[in-house]
Amino acid sequence: xxxxxxxxxxxxxxxxxxxxxxxxxxxxxxxxxxxxxxxxxxxxxxxxxxxxxxxxxxxxxxxxxxxxxxxxxxxxxxxxxxxxxxxxxxxxxxxxxxxxxxxxxxxxxxxxxxxxxxxxxxxxxxxxxxxxxxxxxxxxxxxxxxxxxxxxxxxxxxxxxxxxxxxxxxxxxxxxxxxxxxxxxxxxxxxxxxxxxxxxxxxxxxxxxxxxxxxxxxxxxxxxxxxxxxxxxxxxxxxxxxxxxxxxxxxxxxxxxxxxxxxxxxxxxxxxxxxxxxxxxxxxxxxxxxxxxxxxxxxxxxxxxxxxxxxxxxxxxxxxxxxxxxxxxxxxxxxxxxxxxxxxxxxxxxxxxxxxxxxxxxxxxxxxxxxxxxxxxxxxxxxxxxxxxxxxxxxxxxxxxxxxxxxxxxxxxxxxxxxxxxxxxxxxxxxxxxxxxxxxxxxxxxxxxxxxxxxxxxxxxxxxxxxxxxxx
Numbered sequence: 020x021x022x023x024x025x026x027x028x029x030x031x032x033x034x035x036x037x038x039x040x041x042x043x044x045x046x047x048x049x050x051x052x053x054x055x056x057x058x059x060x061x062x063x064x065x066x067x068x069x070x071x072x073x074x075x076x077x078x079x080x081x082x083x084x085x086x087x088x089x090x091x092x093x094x095x096x097x098x099x100x101x102x103x104x105x106x107x108x109x110x111x112x113x114x115x116x117x118x119x120x121x122x123x124x125x126x127x128x129x130x131x132x133x134x135x136x137x138x139x140x141x142x143x144x145x146x147x148x149x150x151x152x153x154x155x156x157x158x159x160x161x162x163x164x165x166x167x168x169x170x171x172x173x174x175x176x177x178x179x180x181x182x183x184x185x186x187x188x189x190x191x192x193x194x195x196x197x198x199x200x201x202x203x204x205x206x207x208x209x210x211x212x213x214x215x216x217x218x219x220x221x222x223x224x225x226x227x228x229x230x231x232x233x234x235x236x237x238x239x240x241x242x243x244x245x246x247x248x249x250x251x252x253x254x255x256x257x258x259x260x261x262x263x264x265x266x267x268x269x270x271x272x273x274x275x276x277x278x279x280x281x282x283x284x285x286x287x288x289x290x291x292x293x294x295x296x297x298x299x300x301x302x303x304x305x306x307x308x309x310x311x312x313x314x315x316x317x318x319x320x321x322x323x324x325x326x327x328x329x330x331x332x333x334x335x336x337x338x339x340x341x342x343x344x345x346x347x348x349x350x351x352x353x354x355x356x357x358x359x360x361x362x363x364x365x366x367x368x369x370x371x372x373x374x375x376x377x378x379x380x381x382x383x384x385x386x387x388x389x390x391x392x393x394x395x396x397x398x399x400x401x402x403x404x405x406x407x408x409x410x411x412x413x414x415x416x417x418x419x420x421x422x423x424x425x426x427x428x429x430x431x432x433x434x435x436x437x438x439x440x441x442x443x444x445x446x447x448x449x450x451x452x453x454x455x456x457x458x459x460x461x462x463x464x465x466x467x468x469x470x471x472x473x474x475x476x477x478x479x480x481x482x483x484x485x486x487x488x489x490x491x
Contacts, residue, residue, distance in 0.1 A: 027135055031122075034143045038118060042150045046111045049386050052103050052162040054393050054422035055328070058439070059083055059163075060102040061426045063093040072249070074439040075431050081250040082439030084257055086242070087201040088164035106162035113166040114159025118146045120173040121339040127180055128306060129347045141350055144367045145342035151371040152283055152338060153378035154330035157386065164202055165332060171199035172209050172336045176309070179213055183221040193234050200239060204255065205336065208319065210235050212312045220308050251441070260437035260444035261324075268324035275325025276317065279334050283374055284341070290314070293344040306344050313337045313344065329385050393423045400427030 061074055062083050070076045072089070083089055095105035126142040149155055158165040175195035182189045196213055200206030214232060217223045223231075243253050250256070280287045293310045316337050320326075326333045349363055400423060407414050407430065417433035418424065425432045437443030 023135070027139055030136060030139050031143075034139070035119070035122075038143070038146055038150055039115065042115055042118060042156070043111070045150070045156045046114065046160045049156055049382065050107065050111075050160050051386060051390050052107060052393060053328075053389060054396065054420060056102075056106055056162040057393075057422035057426040059085060059089050059092060060106075062089050063096060063102065064426070066090075066093050067096055074425070074434075078441075079250050080439055080441045081246060081252070081255045082257060082434070084203055084255045085164040085168075087198060088167060091167075103162060107160070110159055110162055110164075110166045113170045114155070117155075117159075117166055117170050117173060117339065118150055120170065120177055121146050121149055121343065124173065124177050124180065124339070125343045125346065127177075128309075128343055130350050140364065141346065144346045144364065145339060148283075148342045148346075148367065148371045148374070149339050151375040153375060153382040154282070154332065154335055155338060157330045157382060158332055158335060165335060168199060168203045168205070169336050169339070171195050171202060171206070173339060175199060175209060175213060176340070179216055179221070185221065185223045186227065188227055188230055188234070189217065189221075190234075193231060196235060197238050201242065204258070205333075207239065208316060209312075209336075210239070212315075216308055216312075256441055256444050257438050260447070261327075269322070271324040272321035275331075276321045276334075279331045282331065282378055283338065285370070289341060289345045290317075293348040306347055309340055310344055313340050330382070392420065396420060396423040397427050400424040400430075403428040403430050 058074070062072055065074070065076065066072050066089070071079065073079055074082045091109070092102055092105060095109075096102060122142055122145075125145045126138075129138070129141050131138050132141075172195075175192045178189060178192040178195065182191070192213055196206060196210045198206075200210060214228065214235070217228055217231060246255075247253055252259070280290075284290055290313075293306055317334060320333045331338075346367065403414055403416065403424075404427060407428075414428075414430045415433065416424070416428065416430045417435055419435045421432050421434050421439065432439065434440045435443065437445075437447060
């Protein structure tokens with residue numbers, strides 16, 4: 020290793036130490052466990068206890084969308100680490116790994132200059148913007164699978180842009196993509212885009228692409244068969260409970276996008292700048308495909324109505340790519356790098372600080388609210404668990420905020436929103452008496468309260484694989 024190369028590595032390490040201090044300090048400030056994470060905990064706990072991969076015993080309903088995350092948490096619990104500790108440690112660690120892979124992709128895509136030290140600094144700019152994005156910090160501290168999914172997506176992208184040999188199968192990207200769609204269903208989108216990338220940009224031979232399709236399709240088909248055999252449906256139950264194409268979902272999705280654009284994208288300007296760069300033929304192959312990938316992903320999330328959970332969770336998998344494309348496009352347009360690079364760096368540093376400052380109040384309020392909710396539901400859950408022990412009988416509870424309460428109560432839960440209830444998800448009722456402003460913020464607009472009144476002997480057990488239709 021030359022002295023010059025050693026100095027460059029030292030600079031990168033120093034920059035990551037600074038980034039790491041910022042990231043871990045913010046993660047510690049906003050550390051918590053999201054109420055929805057406890058749904059995964061309950062599935063993992065039932066799985067470990069031999070009850071199956073279920074939310075309620077004997078009810079085979081896929082009320083989660085993070086299969087791999089549930090299995091990972093179960094493994095950590097088996098070796099003696101509780102769910103809250105393992106989920107927080109993993110989500111924060113994976114979040115920092117995301118920053119490292121963001122740098123690696125940026126280093127490949129951002130154009131080089133004659134000054135290698137400036138190149139290293141330019142490659143760190145998207146990382147800086149990312150760790151000052153409130154949504155990324157929030158969800159990387161939440162104990163949920165979000166940061167793992169982002170990491171797997173970026174690892175697949177990084178492998179794809181570095182491996183363009185038309186005669187070789189990109190096994191590494193395929194492995195990461197398989198793990199990605201086992202972590203979240205959104206991974207199937209990135210798998211499709213990977214195949215398109217291999218054909219359009221990498222220009223791989225048809226025989227290679229067919230083999231890659233088969234390597235992805237076989238585990239995808241196996242997972243789908245498992246879903247149908249075990250749960251009765253090819254998609255998670257949450258898809259049927261949440262999804263829909265209507266005027267409401269379009270309006271809700273547009274609002275979701277606008278909030279995202281206001282928070283991180285300079286009202287959409289950061290998306291437009293890379294698009295302008297595509298006019299140049301020399302840039303088109305290098306950043307064009309990733310721009311299309313980002314825009315189509317944003318469009319699909321917007322189309323389905325966004326997300327009820329706060330701080331842009333569903334857009335985060337492409338946020339690192341957005342920042343990379345933004346910085347790369349600016350650098351491409353710099354004609355005299357030595358003169359204007361300090362101005363660009365100053366602008367991006369200011370933008371990152373502005374984004375975090377602008378979102379800090381909202382971030383703090385959402386963080387405090389979620390902590391309060393989990394604490395309250397934990398107290399309720401403990402009380403119900405004690406009542407079951409004192410009275411020596413199980414209890415059935417119907418409610419809509421099911422995470423921490425279900426985990427700590429160990430009661431049979433009727434999820435009124437249908438996320439973990441097959442019947443409600445497939446037989447919803449429109450929520451009545453809710454004002455229009457509320458419906459825009461609450462994407463789950465259907466529930467079913469009649470299931471508790473339809474049986475004189477007790478509550479229904481609507482699981483497809485249940486032996487009985489009623490719980491006595």
